[in-house]
Amino acid sequence: MFDRLARPLLRALDPEDAHSLAVKALKFAPARRPPADDPRLAVRAFGLNFPNPVGIAPGFDKHAEVPDALLRLGFGFVEVGGVTPLPQAGNARPRVFRLEQDQAVINRLGFNSDGEAVVLGRLAARAGEGGIVGLNLGSNKDSPDRTADFVRLIEAMAPVVSYVTVNVSSPNTAGLRNLQQAMVLDDLLARVIEARDRVTPRAGPTPVLLKIAPDLTLTDLDELVGVARARKIDGMIVSNTTIGRPPSLHDRVAAEEAGGLSGRPLFQLATRMLAETYVRVEGAFPLIGVGGIDSGAAALAKIKAGADLVQLYTALVFRGLGLVAEIKAELLRELARGEAERLSDLVGVDAAAMTAEDWPH
Numbered sequence: 001m002f003d004r005l006a007r008p009l010l011r012a013l014d015p016e017d018a019h020s021l022a023v024k025a026l027k028f029a030p031a032r033r034p035p036a037d038d039p040r041l042a043v044r045a046f047g048l049n050f051p052n053p054v055g056i057a058p059g060f061d062k063h064a065e066v067p068d069a070l071l072r073l074g075f076g077f078v079e080v081g082g083v084t085p086l087p088q089a090g091n092a093r094p095r096v097f098r099l100e101q102d103q104a105v106i107n108r109l110g111f112n113s114d115g116e117a118v119v120l121g122r123l124a125a126r127a128g129e130g131g132i133v134g135l136n137l138g139s140n141k142d143s144p145d146r147t148a149d150f151v152r153l154i155e156a157m158a159p160v161v162s163y164v165t166v167n168v169s170s171p172n173t174a175g176l177r178n179l180q181q182a183m184v185l186d187d188l189l190a191r192v193i194e195a196r197d198r199v200t201p202r203a204g205p206t207p208v209l210l211k212i213a214p215d216l217t218l219t220d221l222d223e224l225v226g227v228a229r230a231r232k233i234d235g236m237i238v239s240n241t242t243i244g245r246p247p248s249l250h251d252r253v254a255a256e257e258a259g260g261l262s263g264r265p266l267f268q269l270a271t272r273m274l275a276e277t278y279v280r281v282e283g284a285f286p287l288i289g290v291g292g293i294d295s296g297a298a299a300l301a302k303i304k305a306g307a308d309l310v311q312l313y314t315a316l317v318f319r320g321l322g323l324v325a326e327i328k329a330e331l332l333r334e335l336a337r338g339e340a341e342r343l344s345d346l347v348g349v350d351a352a353a354m355t356a357e358d359w360p361h
């Protein structure tokens with residue numbers, strides 16, 4: 001109800017102000033327990049038990065202010081962050097742009113973050129609450145050693161989170177995406193996995209996931225997946241925002257803004273990259289599919305392209321937080337139609353066929 005009343009108001013505001021208001025409202029949302037999810041939606045991945053496969057993508061709760069309110073809204077998991085070791089302001093505003101007609105957003109936030117110490121305090125305070133809360137790892141703008149940033153964050157935060165994501169795919173921090181190159185990535189993952197193993201005795205098991213850009217070439221992807229498999233990471237997330245601008249975009253003015261594009265126009269490219277990743281991973285670890293999900297059908301398409309789990313963000317800006325319940329209901333209806341008994345039976349069934357299609361534009 002609040003959601004329906006608030007949305008037109010929020011849409012009239014600058015996107016970033018609207019977002020801050022939404023987070024504030026969530027802080028005051030009643031702490032009612034949600035009804036338990038239908039067991040047919042449950043997913044086991046990375047050694048964790050997810051009550052349902054629909055997560056909220058990082059960027060929404062960058063500073064871990066409202067993870068429990070988001071879990072109560074029915075998300076199967078919440079990924080907070082990206083968090084950087086030291087607090088930093090990010091790029092100058094305005095830095096988030098809505099493309100209304102395209103149901104898309106362009107952002108160039110550049111890792112605005114409250115920093116490790118503040119976020120650690122918040123996550124430690126709710127650590128006993130249960131629910132799956134992952135952490136998206138960022139790197140300070142002026143960091144001399146980005147890998148050292150990831151290592152430091154893992155050492156500090158692993159005890160209070162369910163998993164960590166090595167984010168080498170945000171387009172708004174100079175040089176970050178270069179970490180996706182095989183040689184560099186190999187060293188990065190070696191150091192990250194070593195750090196994770198070092199903290200395991202006091203933190204318990206902490207899966208390490210790798211989040212990639214949708215703008216890689218397939219040759220890059222071949223090498224990247226080879227490195228990820230050799231270093232035995234626990235999973236991959238496909239994908240972050242794109243620096244591309246599909247010719248189909250209607251809002252040509254906003255499309256000129258620098259930054260990463262998310263939402264509906266990202267769906268085809270991100271889903272194709274997911275299928276391409278799935279066929280290369282050959283079941284070595286699970287994948288999370290993200291990019292342009294705005295319905296149960298879109299979530300199901302990600303699952304069929306190879307995702308065990310999905311995440312979304314941009315569609316929530318246009319459709320409201322109630323979308324998560326709609327998506328779960330649609331997934332259950334799909335199962336009831338008899339196509340499969342469990343969602344896991346559908347993971348990757350379309351991947352091979354998708355990789356044979358023309359490249360999406």
Ligand SMILES: Cc1cc2nc3c(=O)[nH]c(=O)nc-3n(C[C@H](O)[C@H](O)[C@H](O)COP(=O)(O)O)c2cc1C
Pocket residue numbers: 057058059060062081082083096105107109111136167170211239240241262263264266290291292293311312313314315
């Ligand atoms: C405003 C904004 C901030 C974001 N911040 C992050 C971030 O800090 N780390 C990250 O890995 N992805 C970040 N993302 C990317 C999302 O997590 C997601 O990968 C992308 O938006 C595609 O999903 P969507 O189309 O459902 O939004 C951000 C996206 C938006 C729109």
